Amino acid sequence: MTKDARALLRKIAPAMNSYGAVLAGGTGLALRLSHRISTDFDFFTPKAFDSHGLTAKFRRMGLSPDVRQADRRTFIAIFPESKFSLFQYPYPFLETDSFEGVKVASALDIVSMKIAAITQRGVKRDFVDLYYILQDMPFQKAAAALTTRYGTAISTLTIGKALVFFAEAEDSPDPVYIGEGVKWETVKRFFEKHVRQFVLDLEAAYSDCA
Structure with missing residues (x-):
C-alpha cells in the first residue's frame, strides 16, 4: 500500500466504522500476505447506507471523491490515492483484525x-x-x-x-x-x-x- 493510500485509509476509518464496514478484496489480502500491490479499498457492510450522506461526509473531511456510482447498496468513487467501494453485503464475516483503525477481513x-x-x-x-x-x-x-x-x-x-x-x-x-x-x-x-x-x-x- 502506498503512503498516500495508507493516509487516506486512516482518514476514512471513523466513517467506515460507523457503518460496521470491513475491508476485504485484494487490498485486505495484500495486508495479510504482502504478495502484491493493491490500493483499491473494497469495503463491505451489512447495513443499508445513504450514498449522498457518505459523499457529504467525505467532503467534510476535506476529501474530493469522484463519485462513479451511488445508491443504497453500492457506492464507488475515485480518490487521487485510491479507488473506493462500499457495498451492502448480507453475509457476516467470520473473523476480522484491525489495520489503521479499520476492520480487515480474514x-x-x-x-x-x-x-x-x-x-x-x-x-x-x-x-x-x-x-x-x-x-x-x-x-x-x-x-x-x-x-x-x-x-x-x-x-x-x-x-x-x-x-x-x-x-x-x-x-x-x-x-x-x-x-x-x-x-x-x-x-x-x-x-x-x-x-x-x-x-x-x-x-x-x-x-x-x-
Missing part, C-alpha cells in the same frame, strides 16, 4: 469471496490471490469457509469449471508483485493439477451442511 473470509468472484469473472488478480491463499490453507478449510458463507448456492460444477477457465483472465493485466511474484503459467498449472481434489473437498463440505 483469509478465511477472503478465500470464499475470491472463489465466488472467479465464478463470475476471470481476472488474473483473483486467480493469483486464490493461489497464494491456498499455499497455506488446506482445500478442506477453504471449502468449509465457502459453505459457511454461501451454503450450497454455487454449484461444485460451476466452481470446478471456473477454476480452470482462463480465457478471460488472459486479457487482464498482471498484478504488480512485491518481490519476484509467481508466474501466470505456474498459477494455471496449480489449478489444473488440484481442481479435482478441490471439487471433491467441496462436495464433502456441501454434504456436511446438507
Whole structure:
C-alpha cells in the first residue's frame, strides 16, 4: 500500500466504522500476505447506507471523491490515492483484525469471496490471490469457509469449471508483485493439477451442511 493510500485509509476509518464496514478484496489480502500491490479499498457492510450522506461526509473531511456510482447498496468513487467501494453485503464475516483503525477481513473470509468472484469473472488478480491463499490453507478449510458463507448456492460444477477457465483472465493485466511474484503459467498449472481434489473437498463440505 502506498503512503498516500495508507493516509487516506486512516482518514476514512471513523466513517467506515460507523457503518460496521470491513475491508476485504485484494487490498485486505495484500495486508495479510504482502504478495502484491493493491490500493483499491473494497469495503463491505451489512447495513443499508445513504450514498449522498457518505459523499457529504467525505467532503467534510476535506476529501474530493469522484463519485462513479451511488445508491443504497453500492457506492464507488475515485480518490487521487485510491479507488473506493462500499457495498451492502448480507453475509457476516467470520473473523476480522484491525489495520489503521479499520476492520480487515480474514483469509478465511477472503478465500470464499475470491472463489465466488472467479465464478463470475476471470481476472488474473483473483486467480493469483486464490493461489497464494491456498499455499497455506488446506482445500478442506477453504471449502468449509465457502459453505459457511454461501451454503450450497454455487454449484461444485460451476466452481470446478471456473477454476480452470482462463480465457478471460488472459486479457487482464498482471498484478504488480512485491518481490519476484509467481508466474501466470505456474498459477494455471496449480489449478489444473488440484481442481479435482478441490471439487471433491467441496462436495464433502456441501454434504456436511446438507
